Amino acid sequence: DIQMTQSPSSLSASVGDRVTITCQASQDIGKYLNWYQQKPGKAPKLLIFDASNLQIGVPSRFSGSGSGTDFTFTISSLQPEDIATYYCQQYDNLPLFTFGPGTKVDFK
């Protein structure tokens, strides 16, 4: 099975900061990685699909990159409403769709 790791597990940043989260797969998954945002008490929301495609309606300050085993998720300028936990998810290892352990983003 493919294992997904995320780093850091948590981070603190200030409004306007650039925030970067990495996700690593234990084997090559090509471009088959998505990113989700989950605010406390809410359902996850799809932000990025196929590693770098911005979901419709998602602000352009969110972006994703990478392929193979190493992926990056970036918030170019952190906003107060971005406080959440972010999860990556792979879909190249059928029949198993695996989420990363999550990265909690809060304010410094």
Added chain:
Amino acid sequence: QLQLQESGPGLVKPSETLSLTCTVSGGSIDLNIDYWGWIRQPPGKGLEWIGSIYYSGSTYYNPSLNSRVSISVDTSKNQFSLKLTSVTAADTAVYYCARHVYGDYAPARFDPWGQGALVIVSS
């Protein structure tokens, strides 16, 4: 706008069967090639995919739950359902349903999600 809503008992006794239904509104469950999935999240923990179903009945299940899980679909009601047998306290979680959008060659991403239903396993 597509919306999903989970429903079912919030309390299940150990060894019994957990049953949840997801009602889809704003779109037809059999309209295109997408699947429909269940994901769960134990309190304070991460996300675990449970399984997904196509309107025709074709399914993918998480191998770690395969022996206990069953997902079915009722196109006449625009609903799909989850059954998880022989539950224990470890099955206590918020259960989400979501559209499992088809990608290049298989179901790929989950969007949108229902609001979630907390199910507690306790006697």
